[in-house]
Amino acid sequence: MNLKDTINQYDPTKPLAQATTPPSAWYTDKAFAEVEQEQVFANNWLIAARVDQLQKPGDYVATDVAGQPIVLVHGEQIKAFYNVCRHHAAQVMETGQGCTKALTCPYHGWNYKLDGSLATTPLFEGVEDFDKLDNGLKPVRCEVWEHWVFVCLDDNAPSLASFLGDLYGQIGPLIDGDMQFYKRVSYEMDCNWKIYIDNYLDGGYHVPVLHKGLNSALNFRQYKVETRDRYCLQSCPTKASDNEFAKVRTGTANYYWQYPNLMINLYEGIMGTMIVEPIAVDRCRVIFDYYFDEDNPKNTEEFKSNSVIVANKIQDEDVAVCLSVQKGLASKGYETGRLSVAKEAGEHLFHRLLHGDLKGV
Numbered sequence: 001m002n003l004k005d006t007i008n009q010y011d012p013t014k015p016l017a018q019a020t021t022p023p024s025a026w027y028t029d030k031a032f033a034e035v036e037q038e039q040v041f042a043n044n045w046l047i048a049a050r051v052d053q054l055q056k057p058g059d060y061v062a063t064d065v066a067g068q069p070i071v072l073v074h075g076e077q078i079k080a081f082y083n084v085c086r087h088h089a090a091q092v093m094e095t096g097q098g099c100t101k102a103l104t105c106p107y108h109g110w111n112y113k114l115d116g117s118l119a120t121t122p123l124f125e126g127v128e129d130f131d132k133l134d135n136g137l138k139p140v141r142c143e144v145w146e147h148w149v150f151v152c153l154d155d156n157a158p159s160l161a162s163f164l165g166d167l168y169g170q171i172g173p174l175i176d177g178d179m180q181f182y183k184r185v186s187y188e189m190d191c192n193w194k195i196y197i198d199n200y201l202d203g204g205y206h207v208p209v210l211h212k213g214l215n216s217a218l219n220f221r222q223y224k225v226e227t228r229d230r231y232c233l234q235s236c237p238t239k240a241s242d243n244e245f246a247k248v249r250t251g252t253a254n255y256y257w258q259y260p261n262l263m264i265n266l267y268e269g270i271m272g273t274m275i276v277e278p279i280a281v282d283r284c285r286v287i288f289d290y291y292f293d294e295d296n297p298k299n300t301e302e303f304k305s306n307s308v309i310v311a312n313k314i315q316d317e318d319v320a321v322c323l324s325v326q327k328g329l330a331s332k333g334y335e336t337g338r339l340s341v342a343k344e345a346g347e348h349l350f351h352r353l354l355h356g357d358l359k360g361v
């Protein structure tokens, strides 16, 4: 089957009660994954860094976004560039973060200012038709929202505010106190990135079955799923219980997913983000960032550390099932499945948005 047929095997017009999941080739076909990188990741706004990493002039973050080397720099303001030297294409800044006076290429020493303009080019006298003004680092669109710096590789995409839509004004009021970054934990796992998102978006369907510990801290009967243009909110009140989960998860759980690959989890005094990046068709990375409200006296070092331990346990349960699903999707015994009307509206939204980005291929 060619790629176009694979994409259009999914029917986005079917309402949830009639919908199927996308065909398993969406999760196993290498060519599909390549097109997805271009149509989904390079065309939408993605988080590239946290604002706290770029607080003062000279701070930079060099990273990959949609498979592209990107550097974010705080000069007069935060800007993003392709992290590619205009001389012979070496990455100007090594992956990571730091503070610098200028961006100096480690290959032949070309030097760029913090605003991306080319300052000096050693041993380049006599080169004709060469203007430094035309040889600054290539800029990438970049906008800040709440705690994060987003980039978009598509010059024609709408603004970040319009991309986030309703979500734009929602997160700020829910982040109480002085929410400070605490720790990053990254996982790599052998499954397609969409399996992890599907798992997140199943409206808590798997929680009582797979996460018995977490389930004992949630008032599961009140679990709600709401979908909007490009995001889904799953929310559920927590309940008091004498276990390690309930001790570190209080208030209302608000689980936001924003297309394509961002999740923001909020509890009382706690925020966690998860960013899912494809590495290969059957491998992905999930980056967890944990934040705690420093004004909240309950957020002691012990509390923070226990909170991350509990999240790791839940993650281990999710990873095991995601690997199992990847194996199942690659088997001859599965093509597509159906969705729970009560629970799986978030997945339905995700699949339709993907189809929307892919249908022009």
Ligand code: FES
Residues within 6 Å of the ligand: 085, 086, 087, 088, 089, 090, 105, 106, 107, 108, 109, 110
């Ligand atoms: S590739 Fe950067 S200076 Fe040559």
Ligand SMILES: [Fe+2]
Residues within 6 Å of the ligand: 199, 200, 206, 211, 314, 318
């Ligand atoms: Fe889970």
